[in-house]
Every structure is written in structure tokens, then in C-alpha cells.
Amino acid sequence: MLMNARFAMGTEVIQGRNSIEEMGAVIKSLSSKPSVMICTDKGIVNAGIAKKITEQLDENDISYQVFDEVVPNPKIKTVEEGRDFLHKHDLNLLLAVGGGSSIDTAKAIAVIHAGGGEIERYEGRDKLDCDALPIIAVPTTYGTGSEANKATLVTNEKTKTKMVIVTPQIQPTHAFIDPEMMVKLPAAIGAATAVDALTHAIESYTSKIAQPITDGLNLHAISLITMNAPSAAMRQDDYESTTKVAIGSTMAGMAFGNTGLGLVHAISHAIGGITDVAHGVLNAILLPYVMEFNLPAVSDRYRQVGEVMGVDMNGISDVEGAKMTCEKVRELCQLLEIPTRLKDVGISSDIFEETAIIALKDGNYLRNRREATKKDIQNILLNAL
Numbered sequence: 001m002l003m004n005a006r007f008a009m010g011t012e013v014i015q016g017r018n019s020i021e022e023m024g025a026v027i028k029s030l031s032s033k034p035s036v037m038i039c040t041d042k043g044i045v046n047a048g049i050a051k052k053i054t055e056q057l058d059e060n061d062i063s064y065q066v067f068d069e070v071v072p073n074p075k076i077k078t079v080e081e082g083r084d085f086l087h088k089h090d091l092n093l094l095l096a097v098g099g100g101s102s103i104d105t106a107k108a109i110a111v112i113h114a115g116g117g118e119i120e121r122y123e124g125r126d127k128l129d130c131d132a133l134p135i136i137a138v139p140t141t142y143g144t145g146s147e148a149n150k151a152t153l154v155t156n157e158k159t160k161t162k163m164v165i166v167t168p169q170i171q172p173t174h175a176f177i178d179p180e181m182m183v184k185l186p187a188a189i190g191a192a193t194a195v196d197a198l199t200h201a202i203e204s205y206t207s208k209i210a211q212p213i214t215d216g217l218n219l220h221a222i223s224l225i226t227m228n229a230p231s232a233a234m235r236q237d238d239y240e241s242t243t244k245v246a247i248g249s250t251m252a253g254m255a256f257g258n259t260g261l262g263l264v265h266a267i268s269h270a271i272g273g274i275t276d277v278a279h280g281v282l283n284a285i286l287l288p289y290v291m292e293f294n295l296p297a298v299s300d301r302y303r304q305v306g307e308v309m310g311v312d313m314n315g316i317s318d319v320e321g322a323k324m325t326c327e328k329v330r331e332l333c334q335l336l337e338i339p340t341r342l343k344d345v346g347i348s349s350d351i352f353e354e355t356a357i358i359a360l361k362d363g364n365y366l367r368n369r370r371e372a373t374k375k376d377i378q379n380i381l382l383n384a385l
């Protein structure tokens with residue numbers, strides 16, 4: 001029987017090649033006197049991607065300042081620097097350009113700008129009780145999903161944890177899914193972020209609070225990402241595949257904003273608080289091992305995942321089908337040439353106990369259908385080593 005459920009919608013998704021040409025009109029619809037803070041990183045600026053955005057703003061006589069201090073796994077210090085930058089230049093709209101780190105940083109800046117004080121006091125759900133500045137998101141990688149939901153993650157270096165802040169005021173009003181902003185992604189980043197997006201869809205589809213609306217989004221996202229990620233990652237001229245993976249990623253973002261994720265993200269967030277290994281790479285390494293652990297609890301759903309990934313499940317039991325899905329995920333990661341072992345990215349067993357303890361406190365752990373103990377998580381990490 002279906003349980004009662006909520007599904008929040010909010011972000012207007014503007015998609016397609018050169019869709020950023022609509023940026024000026026969108027910004028003017030949000031403010032009669034816009035003054036934009038572009039929140040990005042130096043890599044995006046140096047690659048000439050930010051310039052494509054500033055050209056749009058120049059053409060539309062919209063004033064802006066570029067804050068390019070975003071770092072991977074956003075830290076409290078960067079968020080506070082961004083807030084000070086916003087105050088100094090008296091800006092009134094946040095335009096995040098980049099991967100999840102840029103979008104999450106912009107969201108966190110919006111929170112402390114609106115509510116004041118330190119970011120730590122907003123950790124958790126619905127702690128901001130006033131309006132925040134509008135946010136527009138332009139993802140330049142696939143994985144984030146942050147462009148279409150109301151959550152942000154900020155690394156607390158003191159506690160070595162990722163704080164999750166969820167509040168509707170930081171859901172971007174608009175997201176531009178423009179392959180021109182992604183098609184030249186280095187293959188390794190394209191591959192890792194595509195598998196991050198796939199992980200979002202699989203974890204959301206098997207979340208304890210999955211529902212028909214998120215199921216529809218996730219199954220089609222899994223299909224789009226699986227069928228198009230190899231070409232999107234390997235070829236820097238395949239606009240169609242790039243668009244399809246990017247849209248799949250956004251669909252998964254819409255879904256997991258409502259369902260949460262699972263044990264892969266609980267563990268990768270924990271490792272991400274301790275090391276600076278890229279989030280997408282960690283997820284790609286962990287995904288098949290966590291799926292094998294989860295298999296007894298979700299074999300029917302994993303089998304359905306395999307079907308939309310193109311595996312022939314005719315006459316096969318759920319358990320056998322779920323095992324084939326795990327192998328299909330491994331094949332895809334190998335095809336995308338992503339590291340397959342934790343030791344390949346410099347992680348050793350020294351951090352496994354600490355990782356397991358932190359992972360058990362991550363909100364996504366609560367959405368995982370199979371309960372895991374500290375020992376179970378340590379075993380998953382040992383298998384993935």
C-alpha cells in the first residue's frame with residue numbers, strides 16, 4: 001500500500017543548448033535593480049566558463065561582482081568570506097556557477113546573510129525563519145542535484161563533519177541546464193559527477209520514503225545517465241548526450257530533495273569531512289559495495305534499476321537480477337575509467353573506524369532501507385579498499 005507522502009516543487013528548470021541566453025530576462029524578473037554576486041571557483045573563471053555568464057549580464061546591463069573563492073567540500077571560512085563579499089558590494093542576488101560546491105556555497109551564504117550569526121546554528125531542517133536572497137544555479141558538472149533542491153552541505157573542519165542545512169528559502173528559483181556550460185568538462189570530472197548523479201537516483205529510488213513521483217523521476221534519470229554518460233564524458237562535442245545526463249542529474253536532484261539518499265552518501269560525506277577526495281569519485285567506488293550490502297533488503301528495486309540500465313532480466317529472480325545490476329554498475333564505472341578502490345585515491349584503513357562512527361550520524365543513513373552497524377560499514381570500507 002502506498003504511504004502518504006510530500007513532494008516539493010520549486011525550481012524552474014530552463015534547459016537546452018544556449019539556454020543561458022535567457023539569463024538576463026530571468027534576473028530582471030526577480031529584481032527591478034539587480035546587483036548580482038557570481039559565486040564560483042577559479043577553475044571556472046580560468047576555463048572561460050564564467051565569462052559566458054558575464055557576457056550575458058553585460059549585454060543586459062546587469063551589474064555584478066565575481067566571488068571566485070569556492071573550494072571543493074565548502075568550508076565555513078569560505079561561506080563567511082562570501083557573506084562579507086556580498087555585504088561589501090551590497091549585492092542582492094546570488095548566481096552560482098559551478099559544481100555542487102559553488103551552488104552549496106551560494107546557498108550557505110544566503111542563509112547567514114538572511115538570518116545572521118554563524119552557519120552552525122542553521123544545521124538541520126527549517127532553522128531559517130526569514131526570507132533569503134534569490135539564488136540562480138548554473139551547474140557546470142553533472143552530479144550535484146543541488147540546483148533543484150533546498151539543501152546545502154558545509155564542511156565543519158572543527159568537528160570534521162558535513163553539516164546539512166535544509167530550508168526552502170535556499171531552493172534556487174531557476175536552474176539553467178545548458179550543455180555549453182558542461183560539454184568541455186575534463187573526462188575524469190564528467191565521469192565522476194555522472195556516477196554521483198546515478199548514485200543519487202539509485203539511493204533515492206531505494207530510500208525508505210521513496211514515492212511514485214520520485215520513482216518516476218529516478219527511473220528515467222537512471223536510464224538517461226546510464227545510456228549517455230560514456231559519450232558525454234569521453235567526447236567533448238556531444239551536446240545531446242551531455243544534455244541528457246545533465247537533465248537526468250537534475251531529475252535525480254529533484255527526487256532526492258524529497259527522499260534523502262542512503263548509505264553511499266552517509267559514508268562518502270563522512271570521508272569527505274576527513275579527506276578532500278572528490279565526492280563523485282568516492283561514491284563511484286562505494287556504490288557497488290553498498291549495493292551488495294543492501295541487496296537482501298532491496299533486491300526487487302535493484303532489479304528494476306537494472307532493467308532501466310538495459311540489463312535483460314527475463315526469467316530471472318529478483319536476487320539474481322539485483323546481482324546483475326551491481327555488475328552493470330561496476331561495468332559502467334570501468335567504462336568511465338573511474339578509480340575502483342579506495343586505496344587508488346590515497347585512502348587507507350586508518351580512517352575506517354572514524355568514518356563509520358560519523359556515517360551513522362549522517363541523515364542519509366536513516367533513509368537507507370537496510371540497517372547497518374558500525375562493523376557493517378567498516379566491512380563495506382574494507383571490501384572497497
Ligand SMILES: [Fe+2]
Binds near residue numbers: 196197265279283
Ligand atoms: Fe552526491
